[in-house]
Amino acid sequence: MEAETKYEMEVKKYVKKGFKVFFMILIAILFAFLIGFVIMWLWNWLMPTIFGLTTIGYWQAIGLLVLAKILFGMGNHSSKGKSMKKERKRKMEDWCKSRKEFADWKHYDNFWKEEGEKAYTAYVERIENESKNEQE
CATH class of the missing domain: 1.20.5 (Single alpha-helices involved in coiled-coils or other helix-helix interfaces)
Structure with missing residues (x-):
């Protein structure tokens, strides 16, 4: 049964x-x-x-x-649609990251005026001294 x-x-x-x-x-x-x-x-x-x-x-x-x-x-093909959504999401995340990184550049001019030029000059002198020491 x-x-x-x-x-x-x-x-x-x-x-x-x-x-x-x-x-x-x-x-x-x-x-x-x-x-x-x-x-x-x-x-x-x-x-x-x-x-x-x-x-x-x-x-x-x-x-x-x-x-x-x-x-x-x-x-809309579902397999394409999913990959396109992922691609769009990835691009948005990249854009947000680059936007945040770009926002940090607003301090660049002040940094360069206060510390950058001195730091760059010191770096160039150090590299030149190292190359002179290697040649001797």
Whole structure:
């Protein structure tokens, strides 16, 4: 008795999955037809009036959609989208770091006037003395 209920539950689970897949495919097909009609309707409403173009049929509207997809790559691919989000986040972090580092430069002129020139002169003298000592 238990074995039958176990198998029945598994069958019900697969039947539910099958219905979900079937309805998802059905919805996708209906959506594709709807998009084609919307494109056709918009074209036939706008283009002849604005640009003096001829009207198009349903399959021509689908062709336009496919052409736009090829030319412009409409839609977001999930694998690309995730890497693009990571890249955008990385760029933002770099920008924030560089901005903070740049903010430290507001003190540069004062430092150079007070200590930098003396420190640089001392550094040059030390390097020259070291090179003279090595030559001797």
